[in-house]
Amino acid sequence: MDTARLTLETFYRGAEADLFRSNVDPWKAVLKRRVRKGYRHESLDDSIRRERTLSEATLLHEAKAAGARVPSVIGIEVETNTIVMTQIDGVVARDCLDAMSPNDSMELFRSLGAQIGLIHTAGIVHGDLTTSNVIVTASGTPFIVDFGMARRSNNPEDRGVDLHLLQRSISTSHRRDVPPLLKALARGYRETAGEKVFQSSWAKAREIARRGRYFAIR
Amino acid sequence: MLCLGIESTAHTFGASVVEDDERIITNVNSTYRPPAGMGIHPRKASEHHAGIADSIMEKAILSPDGGQLDPDVIAYSAGPGLGPCLRIGATVARAISSFLKKPLVPVHHGVAHLDIAMSLGQVHDPLAVLVSGGHTSILVHMGKRWRVYGETQDITLGNILDMFAREAKLPAPGGLSIENLAKKGSRLLRLPYTVKGNDVAYSGLLTAAISQLNHRAAVEDVCFSLQEIAFSMLSEAVERSLVQTRRKEVLLAGGVAANTHLKEMIRSVAEDHGASFYSIPLQYSGDCGAQIAFSGSLAFAHDMKVSNENSHVIPRWRMDEVDVPWIPRD
Numbered sequence: 001m002d003t004a005r006l007t008l009e010t011f012y013r014g015a016e017a018d019l020f021r022s023n024v025d026p027w028k029a030v031l032k033r034r035v036r037k038g039y040r041h042e043s044l045d046d047s048i049r050r051e052r053t054l055s056e057a058t059l060l061h062e063a064k065a066a067g068a069r070v071p072s073v074i075g076i077e078v079e080t081n082t083i084v085m086t087q088i089d090g091v092v093a094r095d096c097l098d099a100m101s102p103n104d105s106m107e108l109f110r111s112l113g114a115q116i117g118l119i120h121t122a123g124i125v126h127g128d129l130t131t132s133n134v135i136v137t138a139s140g141t142p143f144i145v146d147f148g149m150a151r152r153s154n155n156p157e158d159r160g161v162d163l164h165l166l167q168r169s170i171s172t173s174h175r176r177d178v179p180p181l182l183k184a185l186a187r188g189y190r191e192t193a194g195e196k197v198f199q200s201s202w203a204k205a206r207e208i209a210r211r212g213r214y215f216a217i218r
Numbered sequence: 219m220l221c222l223g224i225e226s227t228a229h230t231f232g233a234s235v236v237e238d239d240e241r242i243i244t245n246v247n248s249t250y251r252p253p254a255g256m257g258i259h260p261r262k263a264s265e266h267h268a269g270i271a272d273s274i275m276e277k278a279i280l281s282p283d284g285g286q287l288d289p290d291v292i293a294y295s296a297g298p299g300l301g302p303c304l305r306i307g308a309t310v311a312r313a314i315s316s317f318l319k320k321p322l323v324p325v326h327h328g329v330a331h332l333d334i335a336m337s338l339g340q341v342h343d344p345l346a347v348l349v350s351g352g353h354t355s356i357l358v359h360m361g362k363r364w365r366v367y368g369e370t371q372d373i374t375l376g377n378i379l380d381m382f383a384r385e386a387k388l389p390a391p392g393g394l395s396i397e398n399l400a401k402k403g404s405r406l407l408r409l410p411y412t413v414k415g416n417d418v419a420y421s422g423l424l425t426a427a428i429s430q431l432n433h434r435a436a437v438e439d440v441c442f443s444l445q446e447i448a449f450s451m452l453s454e455a456v457e458r459s460l461v462q463t464r465r466k467e468v469l470l471a472g473g474v475a476a477n478t479h480l481k482e483m484i485r486s487v488a489e490d491h492g493a494s495f496y497s498i499p500l501q502y503s504g505d506c507g508a509q510i511a512f513s514g515s516l517a518f519a520h521d522m523k524v525s526n527e528n529s530h531v532i533p534r535w536r537m538d539e540v541d542v543p544w545i546p547r548d
């Protein structure tokens with residue numbers, strides 16, 4: 001895809017990428033461009049950006065095919081490490097969670113759990129599941145974005161990492177009681193993932209939280 | 219208020235007197251060096267500490283103007299660390315506390331690395347990156363405690379550098395040898411780069427780096443590549459954490475913060491996102507009495523003392539199990 005003639009409006013500076021809005025008839029589109037990281041050795045940086053751009057586009061597509069609510073890929077521009085995707089209208093959970101009523105936030109997490117369950121049972125793990133990567137629409141529906149760290153995996157350990165990270169992102173960024181949200185998340189997850197996947201993923205998440213580091217003997 | 223701090227978690231025995239959490243008056247440390255090519259042996263290290271403790275304490279309470287300092291509080295590193303080493307420090311602390319009839323304050327060694335760095339840099343509420351032999355963690359303060367946002371899933375950054383240096387038979391301190399050799403390397407070898415969420419994993423990288431060495435890659439290139447990959451992994455995790463937690467300051471602390479290249483990489487991440495950056499000065503980056511004294515001052519100001527009978531050591535003690543109500547700093 002050729003993005004050179006598009007009018008780009010910058011709207012966000014992410015950890016990995018610059019994000020732009022644009023019109024790609026007939027869609028309102030978002031361009032995610034992985035920019036060079038000054039701190040990283042050039043050849044390492046090039047290969048990381050290339051690999052992640054390609055795999056993000058592929059896995060977004062697979063997650064969509066599995067019925068999850070994620071942006072649709074419109075195209076990619078390999079030369080500039082850019083993904084063009086449909087725009088999701090809404091606010092990231094990072095910005096709206098703290099202002100939500102307890103009921104709305106529980107409902108959000110139930111619905112988010114169901115989305116994660118769909119993705120996991122499709123054999124995909126997200127790899128960076130935080131409240132910054134969930135967009136909540138006006139009607140309260142969550143969309144998951146940012147599949148840059150996503151991988152194919154059916155390993156309960158990897159699914160546990162997703163759940164653990166989501167939990168950590170709440171406890172480090174939100175003034176909210178975590179257990180009720182996790183309970184709601186579990187309820188939604190179980191609905192779509194089924195009992196077996198649910199049990200193995202949550203057992204691993206608990207194990208990872210306990211595992212934490214203490215002290216290394218040299 | 220003068221606080222005497224005693225550090226004794228691993229290879230260093232140290233003591234220091236500080237005034238409040240502002241001024242370092244004395245700071246005397248001695249580090250046990252295992253024979254070349256060997257790791258630290260807990261009992262050997264504790265024997266070193268026991269042998270050196272008296273003379274260190276004597277120097278630490280010697281005032282620069284000749285007299286003796288009279289501490290109001292005795293702080294000791296209660297953990298995490300090697301049991302035999304921790305017990306030496308705690309024993310010395312108890313003895314001094316009951317002799318001088320001054321309160322005893324237990325300190326978490328990792329928390330102390332951050333406390334001294336925050337005091338010296340006047341940092342308020344940072345994203346903290348703690349890199350040492352015992353820790354590789356990315357933390358933010360929330361509620362009353364440090365919360366771990368990212369960490370190593372296996373060995374620490376200090377471990378991988380030390381273990382590689384040992385394998386390559388580089389002179390101690392290993393981290394410094396690697397840093398110097400890396401400056402002469404230029405070829406980036408293919409080594410595993412493992413970031414999972416905000417966590418990193420280093421053991422695969424260590425194995426691969428050693429195997430490169432055994433396959434006759436130039437040691438300079440292996441050191442260069444090891445540093446590039448290990449530091450890039452951490453920098454990436456720091457960058458993600460910074461964007462999620464939205465802190466305006468990034469703090470680098472712990473022994474590996476002595477590495478100039480790592481410092482520049484983390485600084486670059488901070489500046490890219492409009493955050494200020496502060497790194498612990500080289501002389502206080504490694505384990506030292508002063509970190510315990512600073513942290514002890516702050517803890518004492520919050521009344522966190524223990525009785526002699528309750529002055530335990532805690533070899534396994536997580537950062538997020540400690541109340542630190544003095545953060546954010548004003």
Ligand SMILES: Nc1ncnc2c1ncn2[C@@H]1O[C@H](COP(=O)(O)OP(=O)(O)O)[C@@H](O)[C@H]1O
Nearest residue numbers: 014015016017019030071086087088132145146
């Ligand atoms: N399809 C989209 N529609 C609307 N906003 C998006 C879309 N994709 C990303 N964003 C916004 O841009 C931010 C950064 O995108 P993300 O893919 O998470 O990049 P990074 O890898 O840099 O974190 C997201 O947190 C979200 O606010």
Ligand SMILES: [Mg+2]
Nearest residue numbers: 014132133146
């Ligand atoms: Mg993101």
